[in-house]
Amino acid sequence: MKQIKFIITWITIMSLSFIQGINCSQTGFNSMDFSSHNEIVPGQNINPDLPFALLNFDQAFQSMLNLTDQTQNIKTSQLNEFLLRESSLSAGNNLNMFNGPWLIATTSLAGEVCNGIIPVANSTNSNRIFSLVNFNGGLSELSDSSYYGTLDRMALAFWSRTSSNSEKVLFKDFRNEFVSNLSSTQMTQAAQTRNLFLATCSAFLSSFDSMTY
Amino acid sequence: MEIKRWTILGLVFFIFSFSLQSMSQLETNSQAKWMLERLTGVRWPGNGPVLLQMSDLLSKGKKSEAIQLALAQPQFLNITVKQLALKMSSREENLRTEFNDFSATFMGITRDNLDSRELLTGNYFYMADPSKLPNIPSNLIRDILTSNNHYKALDNKSIDIGSILIKVNGQSVMNSNSTAVANPDPAGVLTSRAFMSAHAFAGTNRRPVEFAIREFACLPIEKWADTSASENRIGRDIDRFPGGDHGKYKTSCKGCHSVMDGFRGAFAKWDFPSTFAVHSGVNGTQGARAQADAKGVMTKLNKNETVYSGGYIVTNDSWINNANRGINSNNFGWRGFSSINSNNRGPASASMNDEVTGYGVNSFGALIANSSRFSQCMAKRVFDSVCIKSMSLGEQIQIMTLLGQDFERNNYNIKKLFESVITHSACH
Numbered sequence: 001m002k003q004i005k006f007i008i009t010w011i012t013i014m015s016l017s018f019i020q021g022i023n024c025s026q027t028g029f030n031s032m033d034f035s036s037h038n039e040i041v042p043g044q045n046i047n048p049d050l051p052f053a054l055l056n057f058d059q060a061f062q063s064m065l066n067l068t069d070q071t072q073n074i075k076t077s078q079l080n081e082f083l084l085r086e087s088s089l090s091a092g093n094n095l096n097m098f099n100g101p102w103l104i105a106t107t108s109l110a111g112e113v114c115n116g117i118i119p120v121a122n123s124t125n126s127n128r129i130f131s132l133v134n135f136n137g138g139l140s141e142l143s144d145s146s147y148y149g150t151l152d153r154m155a156l157a158f159w160s161r162t163s164s165n166s167e168k169v170l171f172k173d174f175r176n177e178f179v180s181n182l183s184s185t186q187m188t189q190a191a192q193t194r195n196l197f198l199a200t201c202s203a204f205l206s207s208f209d210s211m212t213y
Numbered sequence: 214m215e216i217k218r219w220t221i222l223g224l225v226f227f228i229f230s231f232s233l234q235s236m237s238q239l240e241t242n243s244q245a246k247w248m249l250e251r252l253t254g255v256r257w258p259g260n261g262p263v264l265l266q267m268s269d270l271l272s273k274g275k276k277s278e279a280i281q282l283a284l285a286q287p288q289f290l291n292i293t294v295k296q297l298a299l300k301m302s303s304r305e306e307n308l309r310t311e312f313n314d315f316s317a318t319f320m321g322i323t324r325d326n327l328d329s330r331e332l333l334t335g336n337y338f339y340m341a342d343p344s345k346l347p348n349i350p351s352n353l354i355r356d357i358l359t360s361n362n363h364y365k366a367l368d369n370k371s372i373d374i375g376s377i378l379i380k381v382n383g384q385s386v387m388n389s390n391s392t393a394v395a396n397p398d399p400a401g402v403l404t405s406r407a408f409m410s411a412h413a414f415a416g417t418n419r420r421p422v423e424f425a426i427r428e429f430a431c432l433p434i435e436k437w438a439d440t441s442a443s444e445n446r447i448g449r450d451i452d453r454f455p456g457g458d459h460g461k462y463k464t465s466c467k468g469c470h471s472v473m474d475g476f477r478g479a480f481a482k483w484d485f486p487s488t489f490a491v492h493s494g495v496n497g498t499q500g501a502r503a504q505a506d507a508k509g510v511m512t513k514l515n516k517n518e519t520v521y522s523g524g525y526i527v528t529n530d531s532w533i534n535n536a537n538r539g540i541n542s543n544n545f546g547w548r549g550f551s552s553i554n555s556n557n558r559g560p561a562s563a564s565m566n567d568e569v570t571g572y573g574v575n576s577f578g579a580l581i582a583n584s585s586r587f588s589q590c591m592a593k594r595v596f597d598s599v600c601i602k603s604m605s606l607g608e609q610i611q612i613m614t615l616l617g618q619d620f621e622r623n624n625y626n627i628k629k630l631f632e633s634v635i636t637h638s639a640c641h
Contacts, residue, residue, distance in 0.1 A: 053601040056308055061370065062292055063256040074371050091308055093601050160246055160259025213250040
C-alpha cells in the first residue's frame with residue numbers, strides 16, 4: 001500500500017514538474033464569426049501563440065496505445081480503465097481543459113497502458129524500449145546505463161526527443177527515492193524492477209509532451 | 214602553416230554544412246511529425262516506421278505522397294473524421310456522442326472519395342460489413358432503423374471502423390406495419406436516424422432546418438435571421454404580438470421565422486415520434502398516418518393554430534428560400550439545386566439562380582450542398598479539426614473562400630480538402 005501511494009505521489013510530482021517547465025500557454029482555437037461550434041463549447045477564446053493542442057479523451061487513449069504499439073491488441077483491462085476515466089479526460093482540444101482530474105485520469109490510464117508492455121519476470125523481454133533491462137532480476141542488479149538508456153528510449157519513443165538534463169535529474173531523484181524505501185530483500189525482487197519502470201513509463205506517457213500535439 | 218589554416222577552414226565549412234543539413238533534416242522530421250499527428254489525431258513514436266517514411270518523402274519533395282501516407286493510417290478515419298462527424302450529428306455538438314449512422318456515412322463518403330454533397334442528397338447509408346463482424350447486431354429494422362444498436366456496438370476501440378464500413382444503396386424507413394420500405398425522400402445524413410432523432414423529435418420541425426444550416430453552412434440562426442424577408446410562410450403558432458408588442462415580432466421574431474418557416478415545409482412529412490423516423494408518404498394503415506393529416510403533413514407543423522389564425526398553414530412539403538436578400542444575399546452563395554437533385558418534383562427553372570422553391574428534404578439538402586457556403590463551411594470544419602488555431606474574420610473569409618473553391622475543383626472530395634488545408638500556410 002505504501003509502495004502504491006509512493007508511486008502515485010512521485011508520478012504526480014514528476015508530471016507537474018514537466019508542466020511547470022514547459023511554460024505552456026493557451027493555444028489558438030477561436031473561430032468566432034465563421035463557425036457555429038464555438039457558440040456551444042465554452043472557453044474557446046484563447047490566444048494562438050503556441051502550436052500545441054491538448055489531446056481529447058479518445059485521442060489520448062489512442063495515442064497511448066499507438067506510442068506503445070498496442071493498437072492491434074488492446075487489453076480488456078486497458079479498455080476498462082479508459083471507460084472508467086474518460087469522463088475526467090478532456091472533451092476537446094483546448095489547453096484550458098487541463099486540470100487536476102485530467103492529470104489523475106491520464107496517469108491511471110497510462111499506468112494500465114504501460115502495464116501491457118513492461119515484461120513480467122520469466123517472460124520473453126522482446127519490447128524494444130525495455131530490452132536493456134533484466135526483469136528477472138532485482139533493482140540491485142540494475143545498472144545506471146540500463147536505467148538511463150531505457151529512459152532515453154522512452155523519451156525518443158513517446159516524446160520524439162531526448163530528455164533534458166533537468167528531466168534526467170528528476171528521474172535520478174525518483175529512482176533514488178524509490179530504492180531508499182526498499183529493504184535489502186525487496187531490492188532483489190524482480191517485482192520491484194517492474195514497479196520502478198511501470199511508474200517511470202506512466203510518468204512519460206501521461207506527461208504534457210505525450211498528451212499534446 | 215598555410216595548409217593548417219586551410220585545413221581548419223575546410224573543417225569549419227564541413228561542420229557548418231553538416232549542421233545546416235542536420236537542421237534541414239530536423240525541420241523535415243518536425244514537419245512530418247506535425248502533419249502526421251494533426252491528420253491522424255494521435256501521437257506517433259519518434260523513431261517509428263511511419264514517421265520515418267513520411268520524413269523521407271518530405272525530404273525528397275514528395276509532399277503529396279507524404280500526406281497520402283498519413284491519410285492512409287486508420288486513425289485518420291477512426292479518429293479525425295469520426296470526431297468531425299460526431300460533433301455535427303447531435304444537438305449537443307460534442308464528442309461524447311454515441312457513434313451513429315450519420316457519422317458512419319460521413320466516414321464512408323470520405324473513405325470512398327465520393328462527392329461530399331451527397332452528404333445532403335445521397336440515397337444510401339453506411340454500416341459495418343456483417344461478414345467481417347458477425348457478432349455486431351446488424352438487423353436493418355431492429356438495429357439500424359429503430360435503434361442505434363449497430364453503431365453503438367461498433368464504437369469499440371478494437372474495431373477499425375473505417376476499414377469495415379460498406380455502402381448500402383437505398384435508404385429505408387419504417388412504415389406503420391413495422392416493415393422497412395424505400396425512403397421516398399432520401400437526403401443523405403439529413404434523413405439519417407441520428408439527425409432525425411436529434412432534430413425531428415417533438416417540436417414543430419423547425420429544428421431540422423436550423424441545424425441543417427448550422428452544421429452544413431456553419432451559420433447559427435442569428436447569422437441568417439432577416440427581418441426584411443417575406444413573412445408569408447410564418448406559421449399560425451407564432452405570436453404576432455408577443456407581450457402585446459407587434460414591434461418585437463417585427464424586429465425580432467420575424468427575422469428567424471421568415472427564413473426558417475420558409476424552409477420548414479421540406480420536413481412537413483417527417484417525424485420522429487418515438488424510436489424511428491416516419492414519413493407520411495409511406496404506405497401503412499396506422500401509426501405514421503395517425504400523426505399526419507389527410508394531406509400527409511405531420512400535425513405538429515400546424516399545431517397551436519389559435520395563436521395567430523392568419524398565419525401560414527402547411528399543406529404539403531414545399532419550401533421556399535427566403536434567405537436570399539438583405540444580409541443573406543451574400544451569406545450563402547446559392548446556386549440552385551436541380552443539377553444535383555434527383556428527386557425534384559417542382560417545375561424546372563430557367564436558371565439555377567431562380568431555384569427558390571422545391572419539395573422535400575432532398576431538394577432542400579441539394580440547395581445547401583450546391584451553395585458556395587457549404588464548401589466554405591466544410592473547409593472551415595476541416596481547418597478547425599487539424600489546424601486548431603484562430604484567425605481574424607477577414608482572414609477566415611479570405612482563406613475559407615479559397616479553400617472552398619479548391620474543394621469544389623476537387624469534386625468535393627473530403628480527403629483532398631484535408632490535403633489542401635494541412636498544406637496551407639495559414640494552418641501552421
